[in-house]
Amino acid sequence: MSQMQNVERQLREMILGLEIGPGEKLTERWIEGQFGASRTPVRAALLRLETEGLVGRDGRGWTVSPINLAELEQIAVYREAVEVAALRLTCKQAEKGAIDVIEAMLDSCDENTAREEWHRVGMDFHIELARLSGNEFLFRAVRDAMTRLSRARWLEVRDETALGRAWLEHRAILAATRLGEGDEAARLLSAHIVGSRDRLVTSLANDRRGLRARGFAVVAA
Amino acid sequence: MSQMQNVERQLREMILGLEIGPGEKLTERWIEGQFGASRTPVRAALLRLETEGLVGRDGRGWTVSPINLAELEQIAVYREAVEVAALRLTCKQAEKGAIDVIEAMLDSCDENTAREEWHRVGMDFHIELARLSGNEFLFRAVRDAMTRLSRARWLEVRDETALGRAWLEHRAILAATRLGEGDEAARLLSAHIVGSRDRLVTSLANDRRGLRARGFAVVAA
DNA sequence: GATACCAGTTTGGTATCCCAAAATGGTATC
DNA sequence: GATACCATTTTGGGATACCAAACTGGTATC
Structure with a gap:
């Protein structure tokens, strides 16, 4: 499976499983390190999770959507x-x-x-x-x-x-x-x-x- | 406005305006050249247009969604x-x-x-x-x-x-x-x-x- | 003590490079 | 003429380098 889908799936699970709390800030670099992928798949994953409403933009950065x-x-x-x-x-x-x-x-x-x-x-x-x-x-x-x-x-x-x-x-x-x-x-x-x-x-x-x-x-x- | 939003908007207009026909193949490099942006914003735009149903994947590549x-x-x-x-x-x-x-x-x-x-x-x-x-x-x-x-x-x-x-x-x-x-x-x-x-x-x-x-x-x- | 300010750091946006897989096109073979 | 095969090119996926803007922490000033 591609890295992008991998990052997307794992990050989604962490968010849905509340391992990352609603409202928490996310940095692309942190995710990058967390899953051992580079920023390209990380960005793709974030863009898709954004359309699912699980993450959102907070100014320039990313935030796990609050409840x-x-x-x-x-x-x-x-x-x-x-x-x-x-x-x-x-x-x-x-x-x-x-x-x-x-x-x-x-x-x-x-x-x-x-x-x-x-x-x-x-x-x-x-x-x-x-x-x-x-x-x-x-x-x-x-x-x-x-x-x-x-x-x-x-x-x-x-x-x-x-x-x-x-x-x-x-x-x-x-x-x-x-x-x-x-x-x-x-x-x-x-x-x-x-x-x-x-x-x-x-x-x-x-x-x-x-x-x-x-x-x-x-x-x- | 950021390049990503720019590419996304222009590409969407071309697709909706039928300047690119339903079913046509798209390559990231063609879009890149067309709008003078690099592949990073191009790929972001494609990902978003995919969720809108305007483009889809055709094997490894991209296709303007057919009617x-x-x-x-x-x-x-x-x-x-x-x-x-x-x-x-x-x-x-x-x-x-x-x-x-x-x-x-x-x-x-x-x-x-x-x-x-x-x-x-x-x-x-x-x-x-x-x-x-x-x-x-x-x-x-x-x-x-x-x-x-x-x-x-x-x-x-x-x-x-x-x-x-x-x-x-x-x-x-x-x-x-x-x-x-x-x-x-x-x-x-x-x-x-x-x-x-x-x-x-x-x-x-x-x-x-x-x-x-x-x-x-x-x-x- | 509060505040304005500045250097240093972090971060997302972008461009570019590399690679493996897939498409392409030409050629030899039957 | 059709087809199997191979070299070449193209393309998307990923990694990385660079930059400008935003953020941070500390300092000087009032």
């Missing part, structure tokens, strides 16, 4: 639009076999599953569901939105109750989709996204002080 | 989702003054207006309308979608009737929006987008042979 509560709310609205549109398309399709794959994904999680895995499956559920629509643009929109939400969701303090509720909601959405009930599926998905957003933003707003103390820049709504 | 009829259809579905969502948000807002600005934009076109201007205003109508929603992500989605559609719309053979119809539909959408009638506005916008897509794809499919003869790669649906 922005106002942005999280806007993303939720955006997600709702594209995910619901994708889901309605999927409901109209005759072929429902692909839903089983997503169902199996949910099945793979139980009480013994690591928290990190729950986190990943929770995102992939939405991404894979959007992929079923067959519309590349709706799919990419959902994938990109989930990427932007990823760090925030990871910071969210979620109790078992919340995880279980989300899991049940995912099940219900799949069930309605399988039956081709577009309106019902859309209603469930909308409610799920709005509920998730509320819990997420509330949780982060409450923990804001603590998060900042950990060095994580959290911008208020 | 892809299947893609145009998918974009229309995507547009419908995000534009309708944005419009519904706008309808809910109390402040309607910003609509006047868009209305004035439409007013600025009459029978003496250049075709190129009609083209631009037609796109800006949708972009500016989405901006009113206040949701940055819906706005960017619409803007990016219109960018991707831009070349195809420019190639479309549109008679005066079609231009006039689109103009009337834009007016009707604005009127419903001003009244805050979300459902009606959404219905009108959906119909407008679907109608535009049908005419666009039909027109290009019919002209496909001619377009290819002009050196424009047009991929069938």
Whole structure:
């Protein structure tokens, strides 16, 4: 694999994994040394991560994008639009076999599953569901939105109750989709996204002080 | 302005203006010479234009993205989702003054207006309308979608009737929006987008042979 | 003590160089 | 005439050198 893709992937993982905190300054030379690549692939990686919203420009330099509560709310609205549109398309399709794959994904999680895995499956559920629509643009929109939400969701303090509720909601959405009930599926998905957003933003707003103390820049709504 | 932004802007204009045809091969060295910049800013520009969908990779090299009829259809579905969502948000807002600005934009076109201007205003109508929603992500989605559609719309053979119809539909959408009638506005916008897509794809499919003869790669649906 | 200022350092932007892989074009062979 | 093969050129990926602007830290001045 090319260095550029290598740097991009590793840097993305460090950012999403919060190994580099939201709001931290980045220098091309530091990244260069960190991954043993020269500035050319580093710059390419930064340019792509910029379009993903994971890094941004701060004057002349680079910064890991802070967690922005106002942005999280806007993303939720955006997600709702594209995910619901994708889901309605999927409901109209005759072929429902692909839903089983997503169902199996949910099945793979139980009480013994690591928290990190729950986190990943929770995102992939939405991404894979959007992929079923067959519309590349709706799919990419959902994938990109989930990427932007990823760090925030990871910071969210979620109790078992919340995880279980989300899991049940995912099940219900799949069930309605399988039956081709577009309106019902859309209603469930909308409610799920709005509920998730509320819990997420509330949780982060409450923990804001603590998060900042950990060095994580959290911008208020 | 930096060279990178310069190269990016000029190259984008050449691609959107069809000075470089869809499907044409690009070499970094040719661009370098064309704009008097070195490869570093050229490569940065290509990376950004790639995310806009204007250029793509063809093996190891670069290609101006062909017109892809299947893609145009998918974009229309995507547009419908995000534009309708944005419009519904706008309808809910109390402040309607910003609509006047868009209305004035439409007013600025009459029978003496250049075709190129009609083209631009037609796109800006949708972009500016989405901006009113206040949701940055819906706005960017619409803007990016219109960018991707831009070349195809420019190639479309549109008679005066079609231009006039689109103009009337834009007016009707604005009127419903001003009244805050979300459902009606959404219905009108959906119909407008679907109608535009049908005419666009039909027109290009019919002209496909001619377009290819002009050196424009047009991929069938 | 606060502030204005200056030398030294850091950093992103750009140009250029090198390389391996891929494309090219000509040639020999069948 | 078609094709397989090889030398040459081209091209994108990467590394590095250079520069101007921004930043830093310390110092002199008030």
